[in-house]
Each structure stands twice: as C-alpha cells, then as structure tokens.
Amino acid sequence: MNPCPPLRQLLADAGKLRAFLFLDYDGTLADFAPNPDVVLPDAHLLDLLSRLVERDDLRLAVVSGRRLTHVRALLPLPGVWLAGSYGLELVDPGGAEMQRLDYQALRPRLAAFKPGWQRLLAGRDGFYLEDKGWALAIHADKAQAQAAAEVLAQARMVEVPAGFRLQGGERFLEVCPPEADKGAAVEYILSRSDLDGVLPLFIGDDDKDERAFTRLQAGGGIGILVAPRARPTTARYRLASPHAVRRWLRAYLG
Ligand SMILES: [Mg+2]
Known part of the structure; x- marks a missing residue:
C-alpha cells in the first residue's frame, strides 16, 4: 500500500476524465466526535465539499455508518x-430520500x-449505547480494556x-441488518449513475470501509485507506489523516 498520488494523476493513469468520490465521514473527512450522537457541522469542510461538487468532473457521495438525519445535518x-446507516437510507443529489429495507418491519424487532x-x-x-434507528451500537472506546472485553x-x-x-470492531459492537x-x-449508488469515463x-x-474498497477495486476503481501508518487492508493507497484527506481534495481544486 503506497502513499496516495494526486487525484489528477490517478485519473490520468486510469485514462478517465471524471471522478466519483465516495467518502466516509468520521475518521476520514473529520476527526471523531466526542460521541456518535454529537453532530457538529464543520464550516471549512462544507466549504471544501461545496467547491468540489460545483465541478463538472467530480461527483460526490458520503457513505457513513451514522443515521441519515445526522449525515444530512453534518452536510x-x-x-x-x-x-x-451504511447505505440503508439514502438521499440522492436531487434531494429524494430512499430506503433499501422496510424500516417499519425491522424497527419493532x-x-x-x-x-x-x-x-x-x-x-x-x-460505554455508550447509540440508537441509529436501523441499528444499535455499543461504543466501548472510553471503557477500561478488561471491562470492555x-x-x-x-x-x-x-x-x-x-x-x-x-458486526464487531475494536471496542465496538453493533446489531444491524446484513444489508x-x-x-x-x-x-446501489453506482447502479444509478452514468459511469462513462468515470473513475470511482x-x-x-x-x-467497515474494506467492503467498499473491494467492491470498487473489482470494477477498476480505487480504495484509499485513511490511517496514520500502513496496516493490512485491501485499499491500494493510503492518506495519513482527515487533514491529509482534505489537503488531497483541496489540491484538485488547484
Ligand atoms: Mg470512519
């Protein structure tokens, strides 16, 4: 896994004219919030993303584990x-909301x-119990190690x-639909998009981002891991931090 080249170079190497950028939020575009129910929109990030979305050669999607109402409030x-909710609930670029499962059937359970x-x-x-509507998550990152285990x-x-x-993680456990x-x-998003000349x-x-890396790379796209140092991943490239992600995105604006 190598440091990530500039987006212009990735496009040139792939022989593509446009990019479809799929972005996680927490830990990728922004540092982690004090707890997952804290919703603090970031003015600098909003400014950057709004300038990116104005470009004809870029499309943007933010794919988060947070519930959609939080993602909409953040962005x-x-x-x-x-x-x-990992894509169970979405809003398209025109503002239309959609759900991939029947919430009314699942929520009572x-x-x-x-x-x-x-x-x-x-x-x-x-410990913190987060109720996302579609999913329930225990966050144990502030607990003592033995108590967490x-x-x-x-x-x-x-x-x-x-x-x-x-679905587990480090000091994290979540119950959610497999979808x-x-x-x-x-x-789902790619199936509703024109991909002619587009590098995703x-x-x-x-x-939980690894499945997206795998899915995209199987179709010629590129996965980029955000991590301070190299670690096992299916992603082809790495950026060190949310700060580095923003710098990488900003560089494309010239
Ligand atoms: Mg994240």
Whole structure:
C-alpha cells in the first residue's frame, strides 16, 4: 500500500476524465466526535465539499455508518449523494430520500432487543449505547480494556432478532441488518449513475470501509485507506489523516 498520488494523476493513469468520490465521514473527512450522537457541522469542510461538487468532473457521495438525519445535518449540501446507516437510507443529489429495507418491519424487532443491551450497560462507565434507528451500537472506546472485553462478550450472548446480525470492531459492537454494508451502498449508488469515463474512488478509515474498497477495486476503481501508518487492508493507497484527506481534495481544486 503506497502513499496516495494526486487525484489528477490517478485519473490520468486510469485514462478517465471524471471522478466519483465516495467518502466516509468520521475518521476520514473529520476527526471523531466526542460521541456518535454529537453532530457538529464543520464550516471549512462544507466549504471544501461545496467547491468540489460545483465541478463538472467530480461527483460526490458520503457513505457513513451514522443515521441519515445526522449525515444530512453534518452536510447540508445539495448535489451530493448522502448514505446513512451504511447505505440503508439514502438521499440522492436531487434531494429524494430512499430506503433499501422496510424500516417499519425491522424497527419493532430492534426496539424489543434494545432493553437487553440497556440493562447490560446500566451504571457502567465508559460505554455508550447509540440508537441509529436501523441499528444499535455499543461504543466501548472510553471503557477500561478488561471491562470492555467482558461487556462486549456478554452483549454478544443476547439473542439477535431475525433480520439482524452482529458486526464487531475494536471496542465496538453493533446489531444491524446484513444489508447495512458500505459495499452494497456503493453498488446501489453506482447502479444509478452514468459511469462513462468515470473513475470511482472510496476513501475510508475502518474495517467497515474494506467492503467498499473491494467492491470498487473489482470494477477498476480505487480504495484509499485513511490511517496514520500502513496496516493490512485491501485499499491500494493510503492518506495519513482527515487533514491529509482534505489537503488531497483541496489540491484538485488547484
Ligand atoms: Mg470512519
């Protein structure tokens, strides 16, 4: 995995005229918020993305694990695809909202599941239960290591409702539909786009972005991992930080 060349060079090497940039949000475009329910729009980022979206040779999609209402509040930008809950809920560049599953069918099952995890976390420091509507996530990054391991192991024992699965990460556990998948989200958006002369790229920082890297690279696109140092990944290139991502994007504006 190599440092990421400028976008102009990637386009020239691929023989493409335009880029479709798929961007994760937390840890990619912005540093992590104090907790996942904190929604703090970033004026500098909005300015940068709005200048990018004005260009005829760029299309933008932001694909986040956050719920769509948060993504929309963070990025009140017309002309951009916004995907929340790993692409279960989307808004297209024209502002039309769509859902890839039936929320009314799924939510009651998640609502019935929720009290089990609430009881498990009650009175424990360092844990945060995020309810995304479509998914429920335990964030344990502020807990002590041993407590995090014990509680997440117990959380895994609670029976998952039909139509959902567990998805883990470092100090993180989430119950969500299997269709909540950034690779599927990218596929959905690409299937609704004219790709003639277009190079798709996905920039993301965590393991749930790997499916999008794989999906794009299988079709000739490019995955770019955001990480301070090299680590195992399917992405072809690396940028060191959200700051480096913004600098890389800004460079394209000249
Ligand atoms: Mg991220």
